[in-house]
Amino acid sequence: MSLDAMPPAAGAAPAPAGSGSRALLKVEDLQVLFPIYKGLLRRQVGSVRAVDGLSFEVRKGETLGLVGESGCGKSTTGRAILRLTDITGGRVELDGVDVAALEGGELRRMRRRMQMIFQDPHASLNPRMTVASIIAEPLDEHMALGRKARQARVGELMDAVGLREDFASRYPHEFSGGQRQRIGIARALALDPDFIVCDEPIAALDVSIQAQVVNLLEDLQKKLGLTYLFISHDLSMVRHLASRVAVMYLGKIVELATREQLYASPRHPYTQALLSAVPSPDPAREASRERVILTGDVPSPANPPSGCRFRTRCPVAQPRCAAEVPEFRKLEDGRQVACHFAE
Amino acid sequence: ERGADGQVNIIYWQAVSILNPYLSGGTKDVEGASLVLEPLARYDETGTMVPWLVEEIPTVENGGVSEDLMSITWKLKPGLKWSDGSDVTAADAVFTADYCMDETGGCQQVANYADVASVEAVDDLTIKITFTVPKPVPYGPFVGAQSPILQAAQFADCKGAKAPECTDANFGPIGTGPYVVAEFKPNDVVVYEANPHYREADKPAFGSVLLKGGGDAVSAARSVMETGEFDYAWNMQVEPEILAQMEARGIGKVISAYGTSVERFEVNMTNPDPDLGDLRSTVEGGPHPFLTDPKVTRALSMAIDREILVEAGYGAAGQVTCNVLPAPDLFNSTANDWCKTPDVDGANALLDEAGWVVGSDGVREKDGVKLSLLYQTSTNSVRQGTQALIKQMWQEIGVETELRNISGSVFFGGDPSSPDTFQKLYADVEMFTNNFDGTDPEKYMANWRCSEIPSPKNNWLGGNNPRFCSEEYDALVQTLAGTAKIEERAEIAKQLNDMLMESGAIIPLIHRGRVAAMANTIEGHAMNPWDSELWDIASWSRAK
Amino acid sequence: MPLADGAPLSRAPAADPAGEAPVLEVDRLEVVFDTRGGAVHAINGVSFSVRPGELLGVVGESGSGKSVTMMSALDLLPSPPARRTGGAIRYQGRDVSSMGPKALRKLRGGDIGFVFQDPMTSLNPVFTVGYQICEPLRAHLGLSRKQARKRAAELLAMVGIPSPEARLDDYPHQFSGGMRQRVMVAIALSCEPRVIIADEPTTALDVTIQAQILDLVRDLRHRTGAAIVWVTHDLGVIAGIADRVAVMYAGQIVEEAPVAAIFAGPRHPYAAALLETIPDVEGERPERLTTIPGQPPILRAPPAACAFAPRCAHAFDRCHAQNPPLADDGTGHKAACWLRPETVAAAEAGEGAR
Amino acid sequence: MLTYTIRRLAFAVPTLLVISFLIFGILDLAPSDPTAQLPLTIPPEVREKIRLSLGLGDPFIVRYFKWLVQFMVNEPLNILEQWTGWTIGDGERLRVLSWQTRSPVVDLIVQRMPQTLWVVGMSYVVGIVIAIPIGVISAYRQYSWFDQFGTLFSMVGFSIPTFFTGLLFIVIFSVTLGWLPSIYDTTLVVEDWDSFVAQVKQMIMPTMVLGLYNASQLSRFMRASVLDNLNQDYVRTARAKGMTEKVVLLIHVLRNSMIPVVTVIALNLPQVFGGAIITEQIFRVNGLGQLLIGAIEGGDIPTVQTLTFIFAVLIVVFNLIADVLYGILDPRIRYD
Amino acid sequence: MTDAAAVRPDADAAAAADAAAAKRRHSSPWRDVWAQFSSHRGALAGAAVFAFMLLVVLVGPFIHDVDPQKLDIRAKNQFMSWEHPLGTDNLGRDMLAQVMAGGQVSLAVGVTAMLLSVLLGTAIGVTAGFSRRLDGPMMRLTDLFLALPLLPLLLVIIMLFRDTLRQAFGPESGIFILIVFVIGITSWMQTARIVRGDVLALKEREFVLAARSVGAPGRRIITRHILPNVLSPIMVSATLGVANAIITESALSFLGLGFPSDFPTWGRLLYDGANFMTLTPDRVIWPGLAISLTVLSVNYIGDGLRDALDPRIRGR
Ligand SMILES: Nc1ncnc2c1ncn2[C@@H]1O[C@H](COP(=O)(O)OP(=O)(O)OP(=O)(O)O)[C@@H](O)[C@H]1O
Ligand SMILES: Nc1ncnc2c1ncn2[C@@H]1O[C@H](COP(=O)(O)OP(=O)(O)OP(=O)(O)O)[C@@H](O)[C@H]1O
Ligand SMILES: [Mg+2]
Ligand SMILES: [Mg+2]
Numbered sequence A: 001m002s003l004d005a006m007p008p009a010a011g012a013a014p015a016p017a018g019s020g021s022r023a024l025l026k027v028e029d030l031q032v033l034f035p036i037y038k039g040l041l042r043r044q045v046g047s048v049r050a051v052d053g054l055s056f057e058v059r060k061g062e063t064l065g066l067v068g069e070s071g072c073g074k075s076t077t078g079r080a081i082l083r084l085t086d087i088t089g090g091r092v093e094l095d096g097v098d099v100a101a102l103e104g105g106e107l108r109r110m111r112r113r114m115q116m117i118f119q120d121p122h123a124s125l126n127p128r129m130t131v132a133s134i135i136a137e138p139l140d141e142h143m144a145l146g147r148k149a150r151q152a153r154v155g156e157l158m159d160a161v162g163l164r165e166d167f168a169s170r171y172p173h174e175f176s177g178g179q180r181q182r183i184g185i186a187r188a189l190a191l192d193p194d195f196i197v198c199d200e201p202i203a204a205l206d207v208s209i210q211a212q213v214v215n216l217l218e219d220l221q222k223k224l225g226l227t228y229l230f231i232s233h234d235l236s237m238v239r240h241l242a243s244r245v246a247v248m249y250l251g252k253i254v255e256l257a258t259r260e261q262l263y264a265s266p267r268h269p270y271t272q273a274l275l276s277a278v279p280s281p282d283p284a285r286e287a288s289r290e291r292v293i294l295t296g297d298v299p300s301p302a303n304p305p306s307g308c309r310f311r312t313r314c315p316v317a318q319p320r321c322a323a324e325v326p327e328f329r330k331l332e333d334g335r336q337v338a339c340h341f342a343e
Numbered sequence B: 001e002r003g004a005d006g007q008v009n010i011i012y013w014q015a016v017s018i019l020n021p022y023l024s025g026g027t028k029d030v031e032g033a034s035l036v037l038e039p040l041a042r043y044d045e046t047g048t049m050v051p052w053l054v055e056e057i058p059t060v061e062n063g064g065v066s067e068d069l070m071s072i073t074w075k076l077k078p079g080l081k082w083s084d085g086s087d088v089t090a091a092d093a094v095f096t097a098d099y100c101m102d103e104t105g106g107c108q109q110v111a112n113y114a115d116v117a118s119v120e121a122v123d124d125l126t127i128k129i130t131f132t133v134p135k136p137v138p139y140g141p142f143v144g145a146q147s148p149i150l151q152a153a154q155f156a157d158c159k160g161a162k163a164p165e166c167t168d169a170n171f172g173p174i175g176t177g178p179y180v181v182a183e184f185k186p187n188d189v190v191v192y193e194a195n196p197h198y199r200e201a202d203k204p205a206f207g208s209v210l211l212k213g214g215g216d217a218v219s220a221a222r223s224v225m226e227t228g229e230f231d232y233a234w235n236m237q238v239e240p241e242i243l244a245q246m247e248a249r250g251i252g253k254v255i256s257a258y259g260t261s262v263e264r265f266e267v268n269m270t271n272p273d274p275d276l277g278d279l280r281s282t283v284e285g286g287p288h289p290f291l292t293d294p295k296v297t298r299a300l301s302m303a304i305d306r307e308i309l310v311e312a313g314y315g316a317a318g319q320v321t322c323n324v325l326p327a328p329d330l331f332n333s334t335a336n337d338w339c340k341t342p343d344v345d346g347a348n349a350l351l352d353e354a355g356w357v358v359g360s361d362g363v364r365e366k367d368g369v370k371l372s373l374l375y376q377t378s379t380n381s382v383r384q385g386t387q388a389l390i391k392q393m394w395q396e397i398g399v400e401t402e403l404r405n406i407s408g409s410v411f412f413g414g415d416p417s418s419p420d421t422f423q424k425l426y427a428d429v430e431m432f433t434n435n436f437d438g439t440d441p442e443k444y445m446a447n448w449r450c451s452e453i454p455s456p457k458n459n460w461l462g463g464n465n466p467r468f469c470s471e472e473y474d475a476l477v478q479t480l481a482g483t484a485k486i487e488e489r490a491e492i493a494k495q496l497n498d499m500l501m502e503s504g505a506i507i508p509l510i511h512r513g514r515v516a517a518m519a520n521t522i523e524g525h526a527m528n529p530w531d532s533e534l535w536d537i538a539s540w541s542r543a544k
Numbered sequence C: 001m002p003l004a005d006g007a008p009l010s011r012a013p014a015a016d017p018a019g020e021a022p023v024l025e026v027d028r029l030e031v032v033f034d035t036r037g038g039a040v041h042a043i044n045g046v047s048f049s050v051r052p053g054e055l056l057g058v059v060g061e062s063g064s065g066k067s068v069t070m071m072s073a074l075d076l077l078p079s080p081p082a083r084r085t086g087g088a089i090r091y092q093g094r095d096v097s098s099m100g101p102k103a104l105r106k107l108r109g110g111d112i113g114f115v116f117q118d119p120m121t122s123l124n125p126v127f128t129v130g131y132q133i134c135e136p137l138r139a140h141l142g143l144s145r146k147q148a149r150k151r152a153a154e155l156l157a158m159v160g161i162p163s164p165e166a167r168l169d170d171y172p173h174q175f176s177g178g179m180r181q182r183v184m185v186a187i188a189l190s191c192e193p194r195v196i197i198a199d200e201p202t203t204a205l206d207v208t209i210q211a212q213i214l215d216l217v218r219d220l221r222h223r224t225g226a227a228i229v230w231v232t233h234d235l236g237v238i239a240g241i242a243d244r245v246a247v248m249y250a251g252q253i254v255e256e257a258p259v260a261a262i263f264a265g266p267r268h269p270y271a272a273a274l275l276e277t278i279p280d281v282e283g284e285r286p287e288r289l290t291t292i293p294g295q296p297p298i299l300r301a302p303p304a305a306c307a308f309a310p311r312c313a314h315a316f317d318r319c320h321a322q323n324p325p326l327a328d329d330g331t332g333h334k335a336a337c338w339l340r341p342e343t344v345a346a347a348e349a350g351e352g353a354r
Numbered sequence D: 001m002l003t004y005t006i007r008r009l010a011f012a013v014p015t016l017l018v019i020s021f022l023i024f025g026i027l028d029l030a031p032s033d034p035t036a037q038l039p040l041t042i043p044p045e046v047r048e049k050i051r052l053s054l055g056l057g058d059p060f061i062v063r064y065f066k067w068l069v070q071f072m073v074n075e076p077l078n079i080l081e082q083w084t085g086w087t088i089g090d091g092e093r094l095r096v097l098s099w100q101t102r103s104p105v106v107d108l109i110v111q112r113m114p115q116t117l118w119v120v121g122m123s124y125v126v127g128i129v130i131a132i133p134i135g136v137i138s139a140y141r142q143y144s145w146f147d148q149f150g151t152l153f154s155m156v157g158f159s160i161p162t163f164f165t166g167l168l169f170i171v172i173f174s175v176t177l178g179w180l181p182s183i184y185d186t187t188l189v190v191e192d193w194d195s196f197v198a199q200v201k202q203m204i205m206p207t208m209v210l211g212l213y214n215a216s217q218l219s220r221f222m223r224a225s226v227l228d229n230l231n232q233d234y235v236r237t238a239r240a241k242g243m244t245e246k247v248v249l250l251i252h253v254l255r256n257s258m259i260p261v262v263t264v265i266a267l268n269l270p271q272v273f274g275g276a277i278i279t280e281q282i283f284r285v286n287g288l289g290q291l292l293i294g295a296i297e298g299g300d301i302p303t304v305q306t307l308t309f310i311f312a313v314l315i316v317v318f319n320l321i322a323d324v325l326y327g328i329l330d331p332r333i334r335y336d
Numbered sequence E: 001m002t003d004a005a006a007v008r009p010d011a012d013a014a015a016a017a018d019a020a021a022a023k024r025r026h027s028s029p030w031r032d033v034w035a036q037f038s039s040h041r042g043a044l045a046g047a048a049v050f051a052f053m054l055l056v057v058l059v060g061p062f063i064h065d066v067d068p069q070k071l072d073i074r075a076k077n078q079f080m081s082w083e084h085p086l087g088t089d090n091l092g093r094d095m096l097a098q099v100m101a102g103g104q105v106s107l108a109v110g111v112t113a114m115l116l117s118v119l120l121g122t123a124i125g126v127t128a129g130f131s132r133r134l135d136g137p138m139m140r141l142t143d144l145f146l147a148l149p150l151l152p153l154l155l156v157i158i159m160l161f162r163d164t165l166r167q168a169f170g171p172e173s174g175i176f177i178l179i180v181f182v183i184g185i186t187s188w189m190q191t192a193r194i195v196r197g198d199v200l201a202l203k204e205r206e207f208v209l210a211a212r213s214v215g216a217p218g219r220r221i222i223t224r225h226i227l228p229n230v231l232s233p234i235m236v237s238a239t240l241g242v243a244n245a246i247i248t249e250s251a252l253s254f255l256g257l258g259f260p261s262d263f264p265t266w267g268r269l270l271y272d273g274a275n276f277m278t279l280t281p282d283r284v285i286w287p288g289l290a291i292s293l294t295v296l297s298v299n300y301i302g303d304g305l306r307d308a309l310d311p312r313i314r315g316r
């Protein structure tokens, strides 16, 4: 079944029909600043602008890819949406509820609906807990299940992610990376969430195992109608998995488009550079490929460049870029780009 | 010849804090100062008063003491010089008395100046002290190491409230003694050098003295008798077998002499029951449930084998005694000598007779009251040994004992808020040593008058820890104060002693001597229990 | 030391490496780890060689023994638990294991440079970058402090770090990941080694940074003519820079061939599967990603059968009974699989038996 | 870093005031009494007078503020006068006077400082000098006989109290062999070779006794820290650069391993100034530890208060020093 | 889903042989812990020595049934003999009986006081490390306790609590509680500092974040995720704590805070015996040996336990 021609989310066959266009998550002008304190009185002298005015939506049942260089604020975005860091400004709406405004018990109840899969399958599992207790932790927190029911649910979850049930009393270190990531996924699924933030779930895995995990995520989405925010810097995986892709640079989204649009004809110079840097597993193509070489490193998010944040490394930068912040605008084909020169 | 024998090293395991005996009554401080500061007269090793800075001891016979016992006149030896070369005059003595009697100065020897009306310098060498009451024994001021003469010139600006601020003077007094202070590190070490103006030209033989402090008694003994680093160590409260082993090395020896110190039980005549709250161990709280019965206390005393206590903890430093007043000989009663031989059967019989029957747990009881005692003392390994021994001895007569030891700084410190002071006596019996200065027991025996009972009213001040109260005893003390003849005084003192023994308020255990360790090479020292141990340091010398 | 004046450093033209004698040869290497759970046979008869100016790519699944092989080339394995049970490593014909400590030290850092996988932890956090670059310069080349510093600055400039003089006094944490990896490269290059071993040097880096490093290496290789062994599991990287590729599985090399040949037609099922698993940013997007089912084995004993057999779709009886030798088909394309006629032939000829 | 330091110091002031108040409160509550050391022959009324003359009649708060003024204002002024030779005011300032010696406590402390620093400080140095190689070698050769022996040594060293080792040393080296003096001579002035030898001789036993005790603890820390670092990637890098094992171990590993150990050392350094009560007693070093214990036993509240307060200041300051040191040793850490 | 299903059996095929073993191995986590513990040679030896000492101390008095407090002044300072296997002290008390009786007290005090101090230190360290708000106050409290003059503090404690406790629990248990309390509250600071440092690092770890993301409240994060992972430094503190408590107990008796003076403990025996070192060396050798052996064995047990409780090591 080829999805290429169809609108992406609708193609996910068993997902509830008609839900394709409804926005499950709406992020408006999200801002996360980490304050920098200095001086005798610990006055705040500035802040790391980790996430600086993001707006996007994720539709029910779809996968939104979020890509960008290391340190551009991808993880912070994911954590902010789940309220794992404090939000400085903006709204995060999940199914109409403003998550940013929730506190205490309400937030805790909301956590049943939104979960996270972490980057490092080794670091995100407590080495002293058995697989069963790791997976059951969310159950213990939110549902008063009996011992039997709990055990049954853990078994069900392990089955769903392809782990044999008799591994339940093993410890994380006894598993391979891919299996560990499955444990993390099972934990995230335990409460039947609607929405899952996948924070680089495959970055730490071996290539052949990456494919297993990605396939698993896809299967689960189909079966359970999940909605993903898939954070990665592996552009080829994002291409495979996501229906729409957002490209971040230094705390801002520079381009947001459907997969086909983005990979076929990137509009933002940063997106272009990023795509051209991906090596291709084909010596012939690799030799002929034209590449946009970026120079220098990412500027510090504590002191971002004026105007367009990308201008310091941009091959097509003009004086205008330094003076004016490019608007995040919609082009006629529906994609959104933050560049003065894109059309 | 002066200075010919080099240095003598002395170790005091309690270090000297200050060299002004008026600002610290601690024995170590008084004795440290005694190398420099001297009194007019002092006691020799036999307890006899000997003239020191005077020609003779004033008495009624030689006219030095007035017939009405209201004044005493001392005559200084002529030609005495301070170590800075100036002359010693009667004015210095007058100043000294003023210095100590100044209310704001916190003088710690003020008891020596009790009842003094005035001190005058009749002439340069004559000092006259007048008393407010007749004094049969008028040898308080300027006698003994506690009451030496200070140089008026040095301390002129240090009177009253300023006394503590004169650190230089307090740390380096100018005196008439054989030594002057060369270096003083408080609570650590004093270095003395021979006084160039000392009145006897060929003394002292040692050019310098090092008086080191700190540590404990055993290691002090070791430094004299095992390593030979020191020549003399003071106050050897050490188990006898340890001393014996050290002595066997042949470098040093243990010397001792007996004064008036007695290790004793003071028996609580009032009720220490914690349930009484504030009335605990007060006369108002009522008598002790069983210790007021002389039969019980006598049985307790009879059960104790004092010889064993001596053997285990004291050796040459202790003798069995049955009196709280064991010395001088003239004052030693023989009426209580039954206690010298232990008699467990007799004690058992006595308790049976008094109606105390042995219960199932081996403890005697009567009317629901058990013969169970809380026995407290200060922390010190010999005392804890004694405690253990006595506990076992009492067990044999069906008395149960709980032992408690309390840090000396709490036990002997009179903090009224502490439950553990020896005055509060929140226990049934307590054990410690006491003695008196000089050779006259009048003040000492006056301790056990009814008025001296510590209680909340007097902020727990008072020397009558057993809370013993007898009008007869009080009257007898009064009589003693008015008696001048020494034989009569001795008789009265013995009677007082016997009354205490019979009542059971005090159970004497051991007559303790002063013990020191001394290198075999030191000569010319006579152990003196009545005055500073270093009283004769001017005549010490090293064997060639 | 003409590095400074930008003159080409090539000791040998990179043009035709095949004609020269190999600088580094690994010959039937076997390594065992003694763990609490018993011995682990991590490397089982790995052989390969590189010639000056050649870049050999080594790929393979995680745990297949890539790092262990490279480390044993410099005798860097912690021992215990590592134990070399067989084989030899020859640098310019000399056996590394029989070298004395002094010669070995000269080899390490002097003749063979090493770039490690994780740039975040491979630099000592408490010494300045300058100090760490100068260390081998002073030890191997005997430069004075001043000379070494000057040279270090040149090296930093060479790996493309702006204002190198100033950055010498910075600490590693003040560098970004890409810059740190460049520092590692600078250290590896510092003594003009004839061989550079790079163990997954870009795995932890971003694509854009990775692209920078790859460019740097391409450039260097042509300028210095050093032989390079490049370990990775990213076939895309290999496709871009390698001359030859060796594919490792379970402590053995299962296929070795010129890079174009292997991408054109992998001969070992594992290599084929590996090529299929990776998605691409271009071209057709597959419905599902291909996976290699199962996990690599933990070898408690040297493999008696083909180690890949349990995961292989084409496995037949012989695969479970006998370990195939690595055999050359005459074009320099070697594979170890019973499906290959040359393998069968080689086994029958009795050569290459492991 | 500087502002961080200043800020920490500024916050330390109220903390220390609270601590000083609490210490004073505890000392006041404690039942020790300044007259406890006097012979019982001194009658109770006189004792009471002595107590009053020491100011014990004043209410608690008054005494606390008196001390505070004396210590915080008068003593610093006095030191200033001594250093500069100026006269500030009429010079009639009441200093903190010890009850036992009636002399200024600060003078006593100054007098005690040298021997404490020499003996206890040196023992600390000895401890470090012994512990570091033991820790490093134990870790480097983990589970070797050396390592096992090191464990044995440190555990026995830790479980045997200094009063016992001190005595054992005296019995062996002073009594039996007669090599070393058992009593420390604080009047010894080092002016020539002989007196230097004498000084060294008298320091050997106390420093070793304490040093071994310190070493037994520190070597455990060191071992753990080196073990942590030996497996780090940068160690492998250093080897790959062709560094000798000596350089790898003594430069790369040691420097990193020292970071946590140095902070432990710094955190425990105030104890040097607190003196070593038992060891000082045994060898009669009569340093600050002996001063403190003597003052406590003698109920000498001004001395105890002043000493413990200085000790508290040192603890707070060394906490800060440890943090700052961490920042200096570990370039990754920045406090602002 | 089709090939995901296919993956599973295959994935496990490789580990098939392992799996059976795994099943056996994971039948009970405590059996695992024991299995790992007993494979640690040092730990086993430590446990054996400790058990032996416990046995001697608890059962010994029934075999060698001499009253440790019984004095026999005629038989003082004796060397080893059949009647007194470890000799006698200077009051003629049997040393073996004293060492055994003292062991009961010392071991009890050592272990309980250590537990208290470790509990306190851990609680304070974890609180300080976990809560940014409480960090300052808690660490200042630690400074305060480090700065407080111990002796006067102890004297105050005795004064305030001794009689109350004595009345409530009787003289011996009252004192026991007091001693344990005193040692506990004066020796937790080092533990607290170490634990705090570890917690600070630990709370930034991803699995703690993961626990927060499933909505686990702070207290559960502490008990499930933080505490088990700071076990290792706590173990070290605990080992040193036992030695410290045994020695401190003997020092306390000199303040009149300890047990009654005729109540033997190892620390006390060692202290009392020190002066008799040259006369009757056995008086110091045996209690000293007992203390050292206890500390050593506790150290090795701690090592073994730490390994046994760490599944990462256990699996290897
Ligand atoms: N707790 C924090 N305090 C201060 N700065 C922070 C904090 N967390 C993140 N940052 C900063 O915010 C920026 C964005 O970080 P983030 O972790 O979101 O990046 P990322 O895109 O996920 O990178 P990576 O791909 O490496 O995971 C970085 O510059 C980082 O240094
Ligand atoms: N220190 C060690 N102790 C025990 N076994 C080890 C050790 N180091 C490596 N191994 C084993 O050696 C085998 C090969 O490991 P190696 O690190 O070479 O893999 P790799 O191919 O480099 O993998 P990656 O791609 O993850 O770096 C692994 O199976 C591993 O279990
Ligand atoms: Mg991230
Ligand atoms: Mg590797």
Ligand code: NI
Residues within 6 Å of the ligand: A001, C287
């Ligand atoms: Ni499909």
